Amino acid sequence: MRSNLMVNIQDMSWRNGDNWLLKKINWTIRPNEHWALLGLNGSGKTTLLNMINGYIWPTxxxxxxxxxxFGEVDLRDLRKSIGWVSSSLQEKLYAGDKAQHVIISGKYATIGLYERVSEEELQQAQAFMQTLGCSHLWDREFRTCSQGEKQKILIARALMANPKMLILDEPCNGLDLFSRERLLESIEQLAASEQTPTLIYVTHHTEEIIPLFSHTLLLRRGEVIQSGRTEDILQTETLSHFFEAPVIVERHQERVYVRAEK
Known part of the structure; x- marks a missing residue:
């Protein structure tokens, strides 16, 4: 029987050879919830995303x-409803393509455009660029855009496929402070739309977890340390336990900044 849950993972583990990379994962995402997935490098975040996308099968x-x-659905069809924005995609795109064409190619899940572009598709691309604050990139070659601008184009590209879920996989990696804030502001504007898909924002920086992410999951060495409402999770005691070191939590304009306790 089909449920209305966006993600429902129960006691899921995944083994690669002799190594258990995910262990007894429980995670439920309900409609109208946006989640942050917080974990340090090597915590299993990418493996968990591969599981959600059906690229690997639970052990x-x-x-x-x-x-x-899983087991009752064609995973290839399921993936069409999930957008996954990762900076690794940047290297696969044609550097000389115009920004709007990179965005429209997301509708066909292709690298490059091989169909005649319709007026409706151009208008759709323009609307997404406006929402994400990058309309000025129209007609710009992808290679001439900054890292932050490229991330906005990739998000718009994912939205062209009208996904029900959008995974933002460490989108602020490699961005300077100001580019990061502009990108986070664009994501906030995106979330204000009624048509916004369920968002999963993956990061290892607490300060990137902006207020729109109502829930947070903490992942460490393939295990869920804690999950729940963000305001309950991003607390000194919980984060000190999570990072396995005493930390000081500072709040500023509904954002949480963490520094090591000396």
Whole structure:
């Protein structure tokens, strides 16, 4: 029986050879929830994303995504409803393509455009660029855009496929302070739209978890340390336990900044 849950993972573990990279994961994402996935490098974040996208199969436990239990759905069809924005995609795109064409190619899940572009597609691309604050990139070659601008183009590209879930995989990596803030502001504007898909924002920096992410999951060495409402998770005691070191939590304009306790 199909549920209305966006993600429902129950006691899921995944083994690669003799190594258990994910262990007894439980994670439920309900409609209208936006989640942050917080974990240090090597915590298993990418492996968990690969599981949600159906690129790997659970060794143990149950996984259901967008109401479809694994084993009862064609995972290739399921992936069409999930947008995954990762900076690794930048290297695969054609550097000389115009920004709007990179965005429209997301509708066809292709690298490059091989179909005649319709007026409707151009208008759709323009609307996404406006929402994300990058309309000025129209007609710009992808290679001439900054790292932050490229990330906005990739987000717009993912939205062209009208996904039900959008995964933002460490989108602020490599950005300077000001580019990071502009990108986060664009994500906030995106979330204000009624048509916004469920967002999963992956990071290892607490200060990137802006207020729109109502829930946070802490992942360490393939295990969920804690999950729940962000305001309850981003606390001194919880984060000190998570980082396995005493930390000081400072709040500024509904953002949480963490520094090591000396």
């Amino acid at each position: 143990e436990g149950k996984v259901s995504v967008l109401g479809h239990p």
